[in-house]
Amino acid sequence: MKKAEGTRLNILQKAFALIYEKGYQTTSIDDILATTQVTKGAFYYHFKNKDEMGIAIINELLKPILASSFIAPLQNDKNPVDTIYNLIHYLLIEDEFLQVQHGCPVANFTQEMASWNKDFSHALNEITQQWVKTMAAVIVKGKEKGQIRDDINARQVAMFVASGYWGVRNFAKLENDKKVYLSYLKELKRYLNTLK
Amino acid sequence: MKKAEGTRLNILQKAFALIYEKGYQTTSIDDILATTQVTKGAFYYHFKNKDEMGIAIINELLKPILASSFIAPLQNDKNPVDTIYNLIHYLLIEDEFLQVQHGCPVANFTQEMASWNKDFSHALNEITQQWVKTMAAVIVKGKEKGQIRDDINARQVAMFVASGYWGVRNFAKLENDKKVYLSYLKELKRYLNTLK
DNA sequence: TGCAAATAATACCTATTAGTATGTTTTTAT
DNA sequence: ATAAAAACATACTAATAGGTATTATTTGCA
Incomplete structure (x- = not known):
């Protein structure tokens, strides 16, 4: 797996866990960035x-x-x-x-x-x-x-x-x-x- | 019914309708104020x-x-x-x-x-x-x-x-x-x- | 090796959020 | 009628939201 795909998957998995716990609306992008240790630039590179x-x-x-x-x-x-x-x-x-x-x-x-x-x-x-x-x-x-x-x-x-x-x-x-x-x-x- | 109780009930009912449609988290106080025509002061007088x-x-x-x-x-x-x-x-x-x-x-x-x-x-x-x-x-x-x-x-x-x-x-x-x-x-x- | 494309980091922006501070108007009781 | 309390109005604040612009760094490949 390429590194880039790794970060993408990392985002998806951690975000999913957060959303499962807290709900979609109340899980902010910043929440996801904090737990994934991914930056906003990387996030918006992978997702529109x-x-x-x-x-x-x-x-x-x-x-x-x-x-x-x-x-x-x-x-x-x-x-x-x-x-x-x-x-x-x-x-x-x-x-x-x-x-x-x-x-x-x-x-x-x-x-x-x-x-x-x-x-x-x-x-x-x-x-x-x-x-x-x-x-x-x-x-x-x-x-x-x-x-x-x-x-x-x-x-x-x-x-x-x-x-x-x-x-x-x-x-x-x-x-x-x-x-x-x-x-x-x-x-x-x-x-x-x-x-x- | 006193007028004050009327506004309180109005808030509750309209807010409930909004929340039923959109969910609790995504229904903002401002949404509620807009549909009830109640001001923020009145809202926070009735609810902490x-x-x-x-x-x-x-x-x-x-x-x-x-x-x-x-x-x-x-x-x-x-x-x-x-x-x-x-x-x-x-x-x-x-x-x-x-x-x-x-x-x-x-x-x-x-x-x-x-x-x-x-x-x-x-x-x-x-x-x-x-x-x-x-x-x-x-x-x-x-x-x-x-x-x-x-x-x-x-x-x-x-x-x-x-x-x-x-x-x-x-x-x-x-x-x-x-x-x-x-x-x-x-x-x-x-x-x-x-x-x- | 070098350079273009892919990937990521930083700083910022505007809108919206819940909530507050302070004032004004209505009610109510006397 | 009047004063006090209840009810409401207005203007604000600080935090957070999703998203963008720009710059920097890796990576793959010629």
């Missing part, structure tokens, strides 16, 4: 403006994270119920990047930016839809294998699960307590079993 | 600072809204499944204040403020817990009446439903389309029926 950096974070960091942590675990051949439950369990309990007090980065970005920056909402919608789509595909496969009832609407279930995930992240953020997750997971398991 | 106004919005506006729109509809004697479904349907489809492109004000506030202002998160948690608690009570009642299965954990279900509600609000915000709600509601109905 703050929003362009935000989009880059979504496309170059969030997208891969989603692919590896949210989507890849769905690609196995167990039954959908276990696969989906295990994924959500992993995301809520085990994943060491996602912090209870900061919620879900994708949801945070959405809440903050969706209604007034089309580039942001477009990029976010893209990665979200991919998650839902993959989850739906898993369920369809399960239907074919007879692991899931015929009358189940796969996409509808996927959306329902994804919504619950986002919501419980917000809930736990409010209480700043992982216990909320345990309660949620129990009900999720019960719910998923009704798909059989 | 911006955050105190934020807390006042939560306690004096959000709380009553929650009580009337989220909690009161739960106080009837139909069965929990219909009661809860109708509530969520009302909130997502019929309520004319909540806008699809702006999500849920409580969730917005939570996402933006919870992790770095304890007063905010405390006030928000209070109203949220009240909603969940009431929903749980409805389910408990249903269990007693034999409308809900015995092995159902009332609080767990209430949390699950509330999470889904918050999550789907965020989802629809991203797509800026109420269609998402319809899909969600179908699955919610199916889920709620598994409680019987």
Whole structure:
């Protein structure tokens, strides 16, 4: 990796961490410069403006994270119920990047930016839809294998699960307590079993 | 109502509308002054600072809204499944204040403020817990009446439903389309029926 | 090696931010 | 009616925001 690309990536990563903690609007360029030890000249060499950096974070960091942590675990051949439950369990309990007090980065970005920056909402919608789509595909496969009832609407279930995930992240953020997750997971398991 | 209380309320209401649209951090005092036609002197006579106004919005506006729109509809004697479904349907489809492109004000506030202002998160948690608690009570009642299965954990279900509600609000915000709600509601109905 | 292009550093600018100081007008109570 | 208190108005401040202009330093390559 060239040195220049290193600074670019450094900016993206540190900025992402800051934004995940503090929110996009309240993370200033100067904040980012302070934690990256990068100067303003370097920053604006790599990014036209703050929003362009935000989009880059979504496309170059969030997208891969989603692919590896949210989507890849769905690609196995167990039954959908276990696969989906295990994924959500992993995301809520085990994943060491996602912090209870900061919620879900994708949801945070959405809440903050969706209604007034089309580039942001477009990029976010893209990665979200991919998650839902993959989850739906898993369920369809399960239907074919007879692991899931015929009358189940796969996409509808996927959306329902994804919504619950986002919501419980917000809930736990409010209480700043992982216990909320345990309660949620129990009900999720019960719910998923009704798909059989 | 005294005139002074009128200006105070005016500030709270207009500020709330602005914050619901644009977010708390990005709504400046000057924004609020411009839309209320109130001067800075008047503003700071009524509120010590911006955050105190934020807390006042939560306690004096959000709380009553929650009580009337989220909690009161739960106080009837139909069965929990219909009661809860109708509530969520009302909130997502019929309520004319909540806008699809702006999500849920409580969730917005939570996402933006919870992790770095304890007063905010405390006030928000209070109203949220009240909603969940009431929903749980409805389910408990249903269990007693034999409308809900015995092995159902009332609080767990209430949390699950509330999470889904918050999550789907965020989802629809991203797509800026109420269609998402319809899909969600179908699955919610199916889920709620598994409680019987 | 040298020089052009890529990368980075510094100093600055204007707008906006939350908040204050100080004054003026309204209300209220007597 | 009047004085005191409540309510509001105006002008300001210091800090911070995102962004730019200009200059300096590296880097790749002929």
